[in-house]
Amino acid sequence: MPATPKKSPSKSARKSVKKTAVTAKPAVKAVKKAAARASASADPIAVVQDLRIRPGKPGKVLSSELRYEGPLFRVLSEEVEEPTGKRNRRDIIRHNGSVVILAVDTSKSKRDPLIVIERQYRHAAQQFLYEVPAGKMEPGEDRLAAAKRELLEETGYTARKWKKLVRYFASPGFLGEWMQVFVAEGLAPGQAAPEDDESFELQRVPLSELLRLIERGQIQDGKTLVSVLCYARSLGRK
Amino acid sequence: MPATPKKSPSKSARKSVKKTAVTAKPAVKAVKKAAARASASADPIAVVQDLRIRPGKPGKVLSSELRYEGPLFRVLSEEVEEPTGKRNRRDIIRHNGSVVILAVDTSKSKRDPLIVIERQYRHAAQQFLYEVPAGKMEPGEDRLAAAKRELLEETGYTARKWKKLVRYFASPGFLGEWMQVFVAEGLAPGQAAPEDDESFELQRVPLSELLRLIERGQIQDGKTLVSVLCYARSLGRK
Numbered sequence: 001m002p003a004t005p006k007k008s009p010s011k012s013a014r015k016s017v018k019k020t021a022v023t024a025k026p027a028v029k030a031v032k033k034a035a036a037r038a039s040a041s042a043d044p045i046a047v048v049q050d051l052r053i054r055p056g057k058p059g060k061v062l063s064s065e066l067r068y069e070g071p072l073f074r075v076l077s078e079e080v081e082e083p084t085g086k087r088n089r090r091d092i093i094r095h096n097g098s099v100v101i102l103a104v105d106t107s108k109s110k111r112d113p114l115i116v117i118e119r120q121y122r123h124a125a126q127q128f129l130y131e132v133p134a135g136k137m138e139p140g141e142d143r144l145a146a147a148k149r150e151l152l153e154e155t156g157y158t159a160r161k162w163k164k165l166v167r168y169f170a171s172p173g174f175l176g177e178w179m180q181v182f183v184a185e186g187l188a189p190g191q192a193a194p195e196d197d198e199s200f201e202l203q204r205v206p207l208s209e210l211l212r213l214i215e216r217g218q219i220q221d222g223k224t225l226v227s228v229l230c231y232a233r234s235l236g237r238k
Numbered sequence: 239m240p241a242t243p244k245k246s247p248s249k250s251a252r253k254s255v256k257k258t259a260v261t262a263k264p265a266v267k268a269v270k271k272a273a274a275r276a277s278a279s280a281d282p283i284a285v286v287q288d289l290r291i292r293p294g295k296p297g298k299v300l301s302s303e304l305r306y307e308g309p310l311f312r313v314l315s316e317e318v319e320e321p322t323g324k325r326n327r328r329d330i331i332r333h334n335g336s337v338v339i340l341a342v343d344t345s346k347s348k349r350d351p352l353i354v355i356e357r358q359y360r361h362a363a364q365q366f367l368y369e370v371p372a373g374k375m376e377p378g379e380d381r382l383a384a385a386k387r388e389l390l391e392e393t394g395y396t397a398r399k400w401k402k403l404v405r406y407f408a409s410p411g412f413l414g415e416w417m418q419v420f421v422a423e424g425l426a427p428g429q430a431a432p433e434d435d436e437s438f439e440l441q442r443v444p445l446s447e448l449l450r451l452i453e454r455g456q457i458q459d460g461k462t463l464v465s466v467l468c469y470a471r472s473l474g475r476k
Binding site for chain 1: 280282284285287288294310311313316322329330332343365368378394404440447452459461464
């Protein structure tokens with residue numbers, strides 16, 4: 001059931017001070033800084049030191065039409081009554097979800113472990129990208145089982161130790177796909193068995209090198225950015 | 239033109255040592271650790287200390303069929319000759335690309351600035367998510383102009399200083415959408431003008447609080463994870 005729509009306190013607050021902020025246009029350059037400070041203090045958008053996450057309840061689907069169904073995803077056009085009270089028509093892509101594996105080899109260094117990276121041609125991006133292993137869930141599959149399967153298929157590795165790192169939505173404006181990232185440690189090599197339409201170059205790359213590449217903007221895959229950056233933080237690495 | 243397919247050196251290397259790794263199955267538990275060390279040293283996947291990024295060339299589209307066209311994206315089913323030499327059929331989603339704005343208020347603290355965060359209902363995720371402002375590009379639009387437009391529409395802010403932070407693909411297995419993240423500083427408040435189907439609660443949240451929420455797995459939007467984590471690294475923050 002949709003929740004009662006609530007008016008955002010920040011929005012109503014903004015209205016009350018809007019005019020002040022908009023009319024504050026200093027003509028003299030020297031006073032701009034002071035004015036910026038003043039308008040900052042008059043900023044109607046509330047400062048929240050301690051953000052309480054309220055996921056709310058799902059909206060109510062009033063109608064749903066299947067527009068396309070392929071092997072990887074379905075496209076639906078739905079009319080939704082959102083918990084805000086608004087009714088909207090949304091084109092959305094439904095997907096089973098994906099598992100992502102940050103496969104970590106700490107045998108040489110715990111502080112700067114090696115991470116398994118694939119170079120893979122991505123038609124959607126029209127280039128080769130450097131990515132951590134990942135794949136889509138089969139219907140009804142357990143997430144950890146899917147992660148183990150994908151790691152084995154794509155790299156040949158099995159891992160002794162698995163833990164969840166983070167779960168997120170890749171592009172929640174229209175894509176239902178979530179990504180569950182696992183960290184896999186205690187790697188033992190074996191034989192990869194990629195699917196027919198897959199082709200990888202595999203390498204193990206030091207975390208420090210990946211962080212350097214990320215800082216230079218050379219890693220362009222979202223799940224790899226999220227996985228490596230979250231993992232680096234979990235190690236307390238800058 | 240597709241590049242000549244190259245055989246991965248790591249893959250051919252793997253083949254030559256595969257049997258050793260696979261037949262090493264210690265029956266006694268006590269020797270497992272030593273065996274793990276041994277198989278780690280026999281790991282056929284190369285260690286690359288200095289990863290040279292080779293994006294390659296786009297594949298050749300042999301056929302393309304439009305499966306669905308909506309306001310936000312198009313679905314195409316394409317047969318592609320990839321630069322690896324493989325021919326594959328791929329369902330892909332074409333999208334104009336998105337701009338993402340990390341709007342940073344450093345007026346109180348440069349070390350722990352405030353970040354503008356929206357709480358927004360996302361039908362694709364079936365929940366409210368906490369996100370940085372973002373929106374899709376209009377056809378032919380300049381990226382920076384799009385970022386300024388989206389920030390103003392969604393939050394009312396204008397910003398004196400803009401710089402690019404990172405650009406990435408949200409889910410490159412099938413989605414062509416890239417996300418260009420900008421950092422916007424020197425914020426001045428004004429009047430927001432969200433689109434009819436948009437509804438936000440806005441707040442300014444300290445970077446330290448966002449990092450704490452990320453560590454607890456409470457931020458579930460990919461672009462927000464990437465933007466905040468990359469920005470924190472750029473400040474040298476753990």
